[in-house]
Amino acid sequence: MHDPTHDLMDDGARLAAADRSARVRHADRAARFVADAGQTDWHDAVLWRIRGKRDAAAGRVEGWERLRALASEIKEHTLSRLDEYLAAFEEAATANGAQVHWAADADAHNRIVRDLLRARGVRRVVKSKSMLTEECGLNPYLEARGFKVVDTDLGERIVQLREEPPSHLVAPAIHVRKEEIAALFHEKLGTPADADDPRLLAAAMREDLRARFLAADAAITGVNFAVASTGALVLVTNEGNADLGAHLAPAHIACMGIEKLIPKPEHLGVFLRLLARSATGQPLSVYTSYFRRPAPGRELHVVLVDNGRSRRLAQPDFRAALKCIRCGACLNTCPVYRRSGGHSYGATPSGPIGAILAPGMDMKRYASLPFASSLCGSCSDVCPVKIDIHAQLHRWRQVAAREGYVSWPKRWGMRVAGWIVRSPRRYRLAGRLVRGWLRHAPRRLRYGPWNAWGRQRELPRAPDRSFGEWYAAERGKK
Amino acid sequence: MSRKRRHNALGRAERSAQNGSRAREAILEAVRRAGAPFAPLPSIVGATDMGTGEALTARFMASAQAASATVRIVEAGGVEAAVREAFPGAASVASASPAWGFEQADPAAEASALARLDVLVCPGAFGVAENGAVWLAESGMGSRVAPFLAQHLVLALDHSAIVPDMHAACDRLETFGEGYGAFVAGPSKTADIEQTLVIGAHGPRSLTVLLT
Numbered sequence: 106m107h108d109p110t111h112d113l114m115d116d117g118a119r120l121a122a123a124d125r126s127a128r129v130r131h132a133d134r135a136a137r138f139v140a141d142a143g144q145t146d147w148h149d150a151v152l153w154r155i156r157g158k159r160d161a162a163a164g165r166v167e168g169w170e171r172l173r174a175l176a177s178e179i180k181e182h183t184l185s186r187l188d189e190y191l192a193a194f195e196e197a198a199t200a201n202g203a204q205v206h207w208a209a210d211a212d213a214h215n216r217i218v219r220d221l222l223r224a225r226g227v228r229r230v231v232k233s234k235s236m237l238t239e240e241c242g243l244n245p246y247l248e249a250r251g252f253k254v255v256d257t258d259l260g261e262r263i264v265q266l267r268e269e270p271p272s273h274l275v276a277p278a279i280h281v282r283k284e285e286i287a288a289l290f291h292e293k294l295g296t297p298a299d300a301d302d303p304r305l306l307a308a309a310m311r312e313d314l315r316a317r318f319l320a321a322d323a324a325i326t327g328v329n330f331a332v333a334s335t336g337a338l339v340l341v342t343n344e345g346n347a348d349l350g351a352h353l354a355p356a357h358i359a360c361m362g363i364e365k366l367i368p369k370p371e372h373l374g375v376f377l378r379l380l381a382r383s384a385t386g387q388p389l390s391v392y393t394s395y396f397r398r399p400a401p402g403r404e405l406h407v408v409l410v411d412n413g414r415s416r417r418l419a420q421p422d423f424r425a426a427l428k429c430i431r432c433g434a435c436l437n438t439c440p441v442y443r444r445s446g447g448h449s450y451g452a453t454p455s456g457p458i459g460a461i462l463a464p465g466m467d468m469k470r471y472a473s474l475p476f477a478s479s480l481c482g483s484c485s486d487v488c489p490v491k492i493d494i495h496a497q498l499h500r501w502r503q504v505a506a507r508e509g510y511v512s513w514p515k516r517w518g519m520r521v522a523g524w525i526v527r528s529p530r531r532y533r534l535a536g537r538l539v540r541g542w543l544r545h546a547p548r549r550l551r552y553g554p555w556n557a558w559g560r561q562r563e564l565p566r567a568p569d570r571s572f573g574e575w576y577a578a579e580r581g582k583k
Numbered sequence: 584m585s586r587k588r589r590h591n592a593l594g595r596a597e598r599s600a601q602n603g604s605r606a607r608e609a610i611l612e613a614v615r616r617a618g619a620p621f622a623p624l625p626s627i628v629g630a631t632d633m634g635t636g637e638a639l640t641a642r643f644m645a646s647a648q649a650a651s652a653t654v655r656i657v658e659a660g661g662v663e664a665a666v667r668e669a670f671p672g673a674a675s676v677a678s679a680s681p682a683w684g685f686e687q688a689d690p691a692a693e694a695s696a697l698a699r700l701d702v703l704v705c706p707g708a709f710g711v712a713e714n715g716a717v718w719l720a721e722s723g724m725g726s727r728v729a730p731f732l733a734q735h736l737v738l739a740l741d742h743s744a745i746v747p748d749m750h751a752a753c754d755r756l757e758t759f760g761e762g763y764g765a766f767v768a769g770p771s772k773t774a775d776i777e778q779t780l781v782i783g784a785h786g787p788r789s790l791t792v793l794l795t
Contacts, residue, residue: 151778166713168629175629181622188614195607201762207607217603259784260775276775283777303776311785317696318785329661335756345731345771345786352728353694363610371627377766378713388646388714389749389768392786398762400727411606415613424619 128470129451131477138446148280148455149443155276156437158386159487165388166378176379177491179372180428182420183333190333190366191409197336201398203405211241214410218325218358219244219250221406225356227322228251231314233340233347234258235327236274236431237360237410239453240466243325254325255317257346259310266293272447274433274454275384280446314346324350328361329430331407334369336395338407341380345392356404359396363414364427376430379489383432417465422500426461428490433496435484441477450474457484461497464505472510475501514555536571543567588770631713633685633747639712640794643745647715650769651782652790659795662739666704669791670735673701677733679725680706688725694732703733708764708794709755713748716768717792721761730767736787742794 139145163169183190195205206221208214214237222230229251232238244265247254256265260277264270266289271277278286287301296309326347330339338359340347351357367373381387399405400438418424436442436456452463452471457478463471475498478484483496505511506519525535543551544567552559570578600650633642644654657665663683677700678685685704705719705724717738724730728793746752771786782788 167631167639173627175625175627178622178625182624185622186621188611191611191614207603207610209606209609212788213606258775259773263775276726276778278592278775279778283779286776303779304781306776307773307781307784311783314785315698319698337756339714343771344773344784348731349728352731363614368624370753370756370759371750372753373756374749374751376626377753378749387650387768387775389650389711389716391650391767391769391771393716393766393768395756395759395764396762397759397764400762409610411610411613415610417615418614418617418619423615424664537667583637 124571129473130450131445131451131473134451135441135445135477138449139444144282145444145446147282151279152437152443155312155385156434156487157390159383159434159437162382162386162388166382170538172313172371172375173489173491175375176430176489177428179367179375180490181365181425183368184364184424184427186365187366187418190368191363194331194333194336194366195409197334198331198338198407199336201336201405202445203336203399206406206408208408208410208412210412211410212406213362214241214412215243215246218360219247221356221358222252225323227356229317229321230254230323230325231318231321231343231350231354232261232325233327233350234261234277235325235360236363236454237327239271239410241360241410241412243360255313255314255321257318257350258342258344259307261434262310263315264290266439269448270453272455273436274431274456274458276433280448286529316344318349318353321350321354323356323358324354325358325360326351328359328365328407329380330367330373331361331365332368332370332373333366335369335397339373340394340396341377341390341392342394343385343391345388348392348394351394351396352400356406357396357399358406358408360408360410363409363411364429376489380430380432381488383434383489413466420465423461423465425492426458426465426494426497427456428492429462431458432489434487434489438487440479440481440483442497445477450477457494458492459499461492461494461501464501468505468508468510472505472508475499475505533571533573540567540569540571593675627750630750631748632669639745639747640742642712642747643715644794646713646716647710647717647769647792650715651772651780652715652769652792654792654794656742656794662704662793662795665793666702666737666791669737670697670702673735674706675700676702677725678704679723680704680731682706683739688729690726692726692729694728697726697729697732700729700733702735702737703729703787704737705730707738707744707767709744709746709751709752710745710792711752711766711768712745714768714793716752716766718752718755719765719767720759721763730765731771731786733787735789735791736767736770737793737795739741739792739795755793 206217246255256262263278273279283301291298292295294309328338329341381390435458439457442456450459452459460474478498482494482495527530647654676685679688708720710717770782770790771784772782773784774780779789
């Protein structure tokens with residue numbers, strides 16, 4: 106049967122694909138963000154406060170570092186036997202009455218969800234926050250096929266109404282000021298024009314979404330942890346939206362990456378102690394729900410998605426990224442993320458973790474992301490599962506350079522620099538030339554378009570002599 | 584949906600089931616081939632010593648209050664009185680437990696009726712001192728959605744059923760036989776608007792823990 110809407114959708118998909126294939130230039134996007142200095146300072150401060158809360162919460166836990174090590178080791182173990190744990194989870198979940206589906210990539214995932222919805226005559230879908238479905242582009246896919254999809258996490262709903270992606274793993278609308286939310290809710294929910302009290306705004310959304318929860322035909326959620334031995338899914342929220350959606354709708358579809366598995370409930374304790382403390386500084390999120398069997402008369406579907414994860418598992422340099430539990434601590438601490446905003450990464454997740462995940466998905470598009478870092482290592486220091494994020498950023502830079510994704514001035518610059526520092530004589534000569542040039546060349550030349558560093562800053566005064574020259578002279582005095 | 588479309592959708596579902604089993608084999612094979620070297624599973628150490636008895640109770644109370652819950656110590660048998668005192672204006676108070684004299688929560692109640700429920704009172708199975716969470720098993724809820732739809736939630740907890748930390752708490756899940764359960768730490772909340780804390784996001788607007 107020819108479905109006339111089908112061609113239209115494919116056009117939409119093609120357009121979306123064309124947009125996706127464009128290269129993300131982090132520096133250009135960041136420049137747009139920092140053009141508003143007030144916004145940049147505010148964003149920086151808000152995120153730094155969350156980092157502070159995380160530090161305080163971590164400091165109150167006896168043996169925090171041991172806990173991080175445990176979490177890392179549990180994940181490494183699970184990943185090293187992932188095929189066995191996947192099979193065990195499938196068996197247990199099936200015995201519990203859930204239906205398990207397997208998706209090799211984003212496309213297959215979206216098709217499975219679409220088929221489940223269509224076969225049940227679903228029109229209205231409520232969703233709770235899921236980074237996986239963002240990764241797969243599920244919302245636009247379903248909307249193009251006539252489903253009404255409503256995100257129910259407050260922050261996620263705000264960015265959905267603004268028609269933009271989330272900018273932060275845990276706080277999707279962290280880049281939006283309350284005045285903007287007031288204007289948005291005035292337009293969409295009919296709140297008073299200048300009412301920007303967060304309590305009033307949240308209450309308006311509570312009313313609006315309650316009606317949608319009650320009317321939904323199906324709920325789609327993410328998964329924080331899947332327990333292999335019991336076949337249970339663990340979902341964590343503060344708002345209670347995942348539970349409202351999943352318990353009210355006749356069908357609950359839970360979508361998860363294959364790396365979300367943990368062996369047993371006892372391991373859950375380790376991750377739950379780390380997750381909320383790392384994310385927001387809470388000792389535990391408000392709701393930690395343990396879905397073992399579907400409620401009588403209801404359906405529970407689990408979609409296990411690979412979408413590049415098995416490929417990453419085969420890369421020793423990069424497999425540790427699969428340990429990620431999506432807490433967002435690396436975003437909050439990152440000096441680049443805090444001052445460039447999540448949208449500058451053009452990827453979900455954004456921030457340091459996004460900058461090591463995205464190049465593995467699409468190097469051509471995301472080659473600039475590993476360079477969006479000072480390599481200070483703060484991300485690795487706060488990571489609750491000890492991912493070597495900054496080291497991976499550095500390794501991704503090397504891959505980008507090998508595969509020709511680095512601009513020719515940088516490539517040649519590095520080549521020349523390498524040639525110079527290989528020889529002490531050349532190094533000394535180059536030092537003298539540069540010091541002379543810095544002191545005597547006209548400003549117009551020193552601050553030319555090639556001097557990106559000098560765009561917002563004054564270059565330091567060049568010293569009269571190098572350390573080597575000074576040392577030789579001073580020692581000569583003795 | 585028309586009958587024909589539904590039929591096609593079901594056909595597609597069958598085809599996708601076949602594709603699914605191919606996808607399953609492909610994914611498991613790719614994971615096996617990835618060759619991640621074996622890493623041993625560590626044994627869990629680090630259970631927190633928070634004392635026992637009163638010290639543990641005090642720690643639980645402080646944690647629950649920090650999570651914006653109200654905690655009260657009540658006499659055994661004082662739950663009804665405490666609920667009436669805390670919610671004097673409540674038109675409807677229900678519970679899934681026959682232990683108290685509240686209206687019985689109907690497991691088959693319409694969701695819209697549950698959403699109008701002022702106060703739901705549930706028996707908590709155990710509490711966690713390090714974070715103030717209370718484990719709520721499905722059997723104590725009435726229906727799974729009730730503790731999320733009710734405007735206010737009250738959890739009654741035996742003060743001797745407090746464990747120190749999440750290690751001890753999750754150990755109990757090893758033998759948990761019900762279909763669903765949840766740790767509840769405070770009333771539903773959000774900070775999605777400029778990181779300002781707002782209590783009563785989608786779920787209950789308040790959480791009261793009554794320690795008996």
